[in-house]
Amino acid sequence: MANVTLGGTLVETIGTLPKVGSKAPDFKLTDTELKDKTAADFKGNRLVLNIFPSVDTGTCAQSVRTFNEKASQLENTKVLCISKDLPFAMARFCGAEGLDNVVNLSDYKTGQFGKDYGLAFANGAFETLLSRCVVVIDTDGTVLHTEQVSEIADEPNYESALSSLS
Template sequence: MANVTLGGTPVETIGNLPTVGSKAPNFNLTGTDLSEKSNDDYKNTRLVLNIFPSVDTGTCAQSIRTFNEKASQLENTNVLCISKDLPFAMARFCGAEGIENVESLSDYKTGDFGKNYGLAFTTGAFETLLSRCIVVIDTDGTVLHTEQVSEIADEPNYQAALDALK
């Protein structure tokens, strides 16, 4: 289990992120149109998983804006913004912000993504939500880079994620 902080208060996650060089766990998530999305929908493309607690927080919203801007410059790469927010909230945010270069997906139905990727909170005020993480996956499903942000209020290292794609 990983130890991170929320406003300086220690909180724990259910496990640890997949290790670099391992195969990314399978996922089944829900799109903003309520369609089901899985790893199979992104075969032969690179993935940047921008994972966060809720689009309704400032840092989470900023990570979507930042990756939306950067994603337009990436070849053969999909940026997936993943939380347990309802798809309606994610669609509303992206529509209001003009977000068009990333895809929002939700783990609200089962929570299996958070469990399988080892990043769901098990303690604290955000218990069961997803911790702020970045996972970069190559075209063959191999994990190239991971980051679990140690303080939930902090932004991820965008450049390190992008550099993993070079």
């Protein structure tokens, strides 16, 4: 379990993030057209997994905006924005904001992604939602970088995540 804080209150996740150098766990998530997407759908691309509790919070929304901006400058890289939000909410947000350089995916059906990546909250006000994390994966499925943000209200370290791709 990892310990993070939510507004200064200690909360736990159900596990720990995959280790740098390990193979990233496979996943099955739902896109904004309600179609299943797996890691195989992004084969041959480097992946930046921008994981967060809900796009309807300020910090989560900002992370999507920031990665959308930075994604347009990255070759052979897809930014996957992952939460348990319904796909409709993700589509609405990105449509209203004009964001088209990220792929929105939801873990709402089973929560298995949060379990497999060890980042779902085990307790607290956001119990079962996904904690704020960034996981960077190379084209061969190797984990290059992980960050679990220690205070949920804080943004991830974008530069550290993206520098792992160089």
